[in-house]
Amino acid sequence: MTLAKSFEPADIERRWYQTWEESGYFAAGDDAAKDEAFCILLPPPNVTGTLHMGHGFNQTLMDALTRYHRMRGANTLWQPGTDHAGIATQIVVERQLERDGISRHDLGREKFLEKVWEWKAYSGGTITQQMRRLGSSCDWTRERFTMDAGLSKTVTESFVRLYNEGLIYRGKRLVNWDPKLNTAVSDLEVLSEEEDGFLWHIRYPLADGSGSLTVATTRPETMLGDTAVMVHPEDPRYQHLIGKMVKLPLTDREIPIIADSYVDLEFGTGCVKVTPAHDFNDYAVGQRHNLPLISILTLDAKINDHAPEKYRGLDRFEARKAIVADLEALGILEKTDKHKLKVPRGDRTGVVIEPMLTDQWFVAMSKPGADGKSITQKALDVVANGEVRFHPENWVNTYNQWLNNIQDWCISRQLWWGHQIPAWYSDSGKVYVALDEAEAQAQAEAAGDTGTLRRDEDVLDTWYSSALWPFSTLDWTPDWPNTPNAMLERYLPTSVLVTGFDIIFFWVARMVMMTQHLTGRIPFKDVYVHGLIRDAKGQKMSKSKGNVLDPIDLIDGITLDELIKKRTFGLMNPKQAQSIEKETRKEFPDGIPSFGTDALRFTFTSLASPGRDIKFDLSRCEGYRNFCNKLWNATRFVLMNTEEQDCGIEAADADLKFSAADRWIVSLLQRAETEIAQQLGEYRFDLAAQALYHLVWDEYCDWYLEIAKTQIQTGTAEEQRATRLTLLRVLETILRLAHPFIPFITEELWQTIAPMAGRKTGETILLAAYPVADSTRIDAAAESQIERLKALVSSCRNLRGEMSLSPATRVPLIVAAPAAEQTELASGTAVLKALAKLVDIRFVETLPADAMAPVAVLGNIQLMLEVEIDVPAEIARLEKEIARLESEIAKAESKLGNASFVDRAPPAVVAQERQRMADFGNTLSMLKPQLAKLKTS
Template structure:
């Protein structure tokens, strides 16, 4: 017999260990099984499980468990990303705390070795946390982006793209983190709104005829100005275009140019142009062939390109000195306070600078063409479909991809430089030396490029490099292309697009057939989770509190909420209660001798209730299968919740009690067998979402009855295939009438405050002969579930009776003897008035365009929900009052 409650803390680790040791996570070696593969978006090796990971990996696990049970050779390939800047930062910080040691003190080789030591000790944290969530990855195939196999793939790709002219060196602006002294990607830049100033500076005209005023939030960059730009249609400045100003402090003449970039309506309409320190200015500079003067060094200190008094100053000290100098020169016209967005390094917290450096770039535009075409032609589809617009927008406006990073941890760029700076790109140093020997006619000392590759470069190869490419492995032949990628919308460009570009270029095939974009998880009010707000929900704490299954079901059930999932502890607790409901139903079945019968045939049942539950199981099985097949995770969860809680646990179990306790031995035996069969279907369908609870129930009920013999784990049991032939329309109509009568009767009792102990009769006023027959035969169960004294046929409803219609039949409950009619009318009238006031107030607020435009999105949505709930409650009470209107 089952324990009274399910204990996740003891069951989950026991079950997971059994699954993993059995080898059940690996794809079947049946050569006839259809392959189905997904690759995990590799979490950073530095990471720990956050709620976004929990959502993403739950959905992947639901899908892989579903396809595994459908008999496919299902592979979920796991792994982690070396996370260059994040990992290097952790080890550098530890070294500094341990003894104020810097990586440069240690040297590159010793420092990298120290990182490998850290990885061996701490790098598996998130992998173990995924196990706690129930992730059924094939851990025997686990990969790491710095594995030798993946590293070889990276070198091959780099060398080939370089030979094809698609990788090259260039001097361009990058996001520069002066704390780490490296270029960083856009995704590593955090835009923060801060208090700042616009300083309005006057630049005197070279001919002494006046001045032109520009405004800037970064006065220190004026040391690198090479022009002042005005809009060509701005009448105020047309006569100045082609003239020059004398750049204050620097004392350098710079031209006044006409360009579309300045906004005549903003500020003075004139802007300073600093091509080396602003992305927009860089483009203006290219259009007008302006000099590009970099005035910062790698630490964002002023370099030797600036006047001597400023050299070596930190940028912010230089800012203060520049402002003071303009004031002293009488050229500071105004200081205007402002709130503006400033880019910061997401890990260093340092203000990021647009910085001109030599870097390695990929010609992303050329690679993007085939990747765009693949989505246009439907070879890869996005779900939801609207995300392809985001993909196209990014891809059609793609810029050269900066792939070099000034770090020590990562894939070192396979380029070696000769004494004259000529690069030799090769997969190995030996090949580079051979190329250099051929070029110079002798052996020369070569020095390898100090930089490493952007981690997105190696993770962009993930779907095929993890399967052994460039070798022609059996995994590559069987499981590539992969089927579905599940990921967040924020990395469509950074990862999805780059996998598409590189996979098509190197394998000739798309890396995946479908991309499912999962939602973002926010708090219960719809706000972004952050430690500073104190609203972060830790998935591991939630697993400890409610069990992994409750969290998994919550995330799955809510995964269809567009971009955002509003997560709360109350929801997770509610779905834990759902699991408890199923546990208790299974205990009920055990206590009532429900066990699978040898040769049980669901198509041969005689009892209408049993034929009905079989039909409901078949319909649910078909709908859940269709939903999961189309990544309708939330729809599948909703279907299962309804079938398990409402249909099986509430109605079937309740309506089966008279049969299980009755004198008809044949009906009892059939009901016991049917209850067990339907429970097996439930456990199988629910398993992908709630694997621990269902596996435990499968194991615990395996020994019930000699005829019941579960073979192996539930996770490897076959997925139900239940046909339309099991849906019995006559049984549906019969049980539907009973359920409708009880449900509507309960509503009447609840709305009119009929005491629970009151036992009125249920009167059948008008009904077809078949309906009368059903209601008469079902009188015992109706009396028990509706709490009525009897079911009686009547010609009309007597005074004091509340009529109601179900399935075309008119029934009535005589309740006047049990309630105070006048008091009930007064109560309902008062509650309706209160709700009407709420509806009016909330509708007025939502009708205010200014409120809808200015209020946070979550506040507007909360008001919409409040209005809908109030309107529904008001309608329900008005219907109840209407029922009472005819009662004397």
């Protein structure tokens, strides 16, 4: 097969992915004879979403692990699926209806849900198709959706079970409330950013007329719901007032002065208003002091009937203006200060979130179960005893801190799209939780409760169904393990969860809790926590900043005009759009070129180092596209030198005459195989990618191919045959080694190289054996010999550069070395002559006394090109180099003379510093006489 002159990824990617998927190569392994099983769960993206850089990064790492373990021979499952994304999906469909002048209430629940399912059918496959473009080798035949019939059944069954165990209950609690969506939202759906605001200082008169207390608030409208004023119990300014009453301005109520250590003595006046129904901290204070809860807002954030009549019906912010004006008119608004404050806003709507007292369903996080342990304690235990391990380990602290301070989990949402809560209410107000309405009706009849049942209209938080993901996707039933289930038995617990640190609370911990409680197993053995992708400057990628990159655009390329159009689409602010266009033109004057999937994947893996933030620099993509081109061209070189040639495929290694270079590259290959296996085992994708890059680019392509070319041109038939075999087999192994990182190019090249190397044992590299190091093939002597040869070549090239010799000019070389070493050095003569552009090499024990040319020093070896030199220029060069060496020696002496450095630094570092000083000294001892000779010539 003849390879094209250049690597063009588009056709290769389309062709091979289609082949892989249609051939069933991604199918879950079901070989009962295999001991090892590897399973990874796709964090389910929103069904209506599109691929972003975070997805691309996360999924590349998951696919690399999956391909790696599949090639290692494990039963392997990458379980894909999507999330119904309750709020996000409902908003999308409601906005579509709004364009037609229709609301969901106009349609009614049943018709509205039909519209949502239509939208899901239309757009639900977008992100999974984009995943295919990334090369994701998921078992698509097992794709799941959180509202599939099977998963919905699991949601219902788990809810009923937890309710019957007393771990799910309904109660009136304070929750994050989005007044526009009219639903409770999770903390993850609330974005708190610093904004400019005000701090209003208000005097609250003492009820006995003896004075007043001044409180400060950023939300004066909530004072209508105050039920106390709070001071610190040890504050001497107010101890005599504890237990007295104040008049609540603008109302006819009196409220008590209470003492609580929550108050910060140093902040403001030391007096704090307490509004338990509208602030989470105040709610906790109210519970401690048995304060009444007075809600003064409707669910759409208007003042309700619990407030004075003049404010009723006003929007909360209109009420704020009116209240501030009335306080000022009464002369009790002491002052108003500008103030920076964190404002919580809904991530989907942008409106200010209100803490709202509503009836919701909760999971009891700290209530002991039948075994005496809460689901929270079980989740803490499995991490403490090492059953679940975090990588990096420091994320355990984040996990533990949240679980040790956990509150009951609000799992209900006031939406229509989602899993409707399986609870029915009778006319008498009793609740019946059941698997279906018939069962609920039977419960009611058994209780003598007659009449029509009404189902709870709320749905479950999306995170509830996501918490069941590790076992719901594997077709769990409550009677397992009594009823056999091969998938659960083989793949639960899964092997590793790959996720960002931002959802350790919301998803990771909850999966541990729910899976452990409902199945008795952990959901995964390892949690690999990676950072979040940001732009090259470290800024979060966002539509408003205009710095978003689309992985598909990096794969296919995009023109400047199309990129600007994408980045400014939908922006309402013309100045913002102009600013984004200006920055985009500056950063991408020619648009974004096509890098192909493999280059993007290699970029992602190389960036996967420990840390919270990952800066994505587009120039890295260019570098790894060059890497792919390098690998492609290397393969073409190998083909040109091996096709229709005797490559020793059938010969035994013992019958072949391998050179030191052949043994050297095979030895480096073993070391790289060991390194990559170790780094992937520790989830250091960056170091694994670095080891692969170094082997392929720096050693195989830059050195071995050049050496091999010389060996084929000058060696004996036996030597040529051994070199051809080494070229083929090392390249074939490299392709398998690289496949998890860059799957498309490696498959394309492997199909050609593997048969020639005598190693094509199947239809696809995807199922070929992953390379495993053979320690018996590590050859330290060959490594040392070739490293010296490389140093000789580099030194000659440096000399040529110093003397400005044309690459086309071949010159003689004199090598001064001890007689005992000359034989080994002479064995590399052919390579040294070819790579250093030499016409001849002469070995001597000492350089000629009258030699004036520059000399390169390698330990006890000196190299000199036999050419005429510019004496003044050479004197200047030597003086500069001697000054540099003396400076380096002085630095080393200073370090080594510092007792603190010698005592505290690792011994290897100290030894390295001593060796550097010795090497500098040896070089200096050779250069000084050379300089003196030039000056006296």
